[in-house]
Amino acid sequence: MDMVKPFFNKKETFNIIGAAMEVHNELGSGFLEAVYQEAMEIELNKRNIPHDREKRLKIYYKGTKLKKEYVADFICYENIIVELKALSEFTGEHQSQLLNYLTVTKKKIGLLINFGAESLEYKRMVK
Numbered sequence: 269m270d271m272v273k274p275f276f277n278k279k280e281t282f283n284i285i286g287a288a289m290e291v292h293n294e295l296g297s298g299f300l301e302a303v304y305q306e307a308m309e310i311e312l313n314k315r316n317i318p319h320d321r322e323k324r325l326k327i328y329y330k331g332t333k334l335k336k337e338y339v340a341d342f343i344c345y346e347n348i349i350v351e352l353k354a355l356s357e358f359t360g361e362h363q364s365q366l367l368n369y370l371t372v373t374k375k376k377i378g379l380l381i382n383f384g385a386e387s388l389e390y391k392r393m394v395k
């Protein structure tokens with residue numbers, strides 16, 4: 269019988285948050301989200317964190333694939349969705365976006381990371 273990997277791996281989320289902290293320490297706040305996304309990919313590579321950038325997420329309705337797709341900023345370790353923001357603060361809309369990504373992928377954990385505030389903000393979400 270195969271062992272099922274736990275969906276909530278604190279070490280993996282800790283590694284991703286550490287990479288985000290390094291990016292924020294180096295760049296500070298005030299850049300566009302695309303700048304942080306590019307820097308984050310460099311940092312993920314330096315730390316050997318497996319990831320897919322700008323992963324397209326298919327959406328189905330009653331078994332039919334919809335034309336509309338979501339795009340996650342990163343999927344790390346094959347099971348953690350990482351959504352980046354560069355805003356003054358998170359809103360419920362941003363949390364809903366990440367929950368939708370978790371729903372369509374059937375993944376269990378997501379990280380919402382905000383580089384726009386003076387200090388790095390992040391929220392871990394488990395579905």
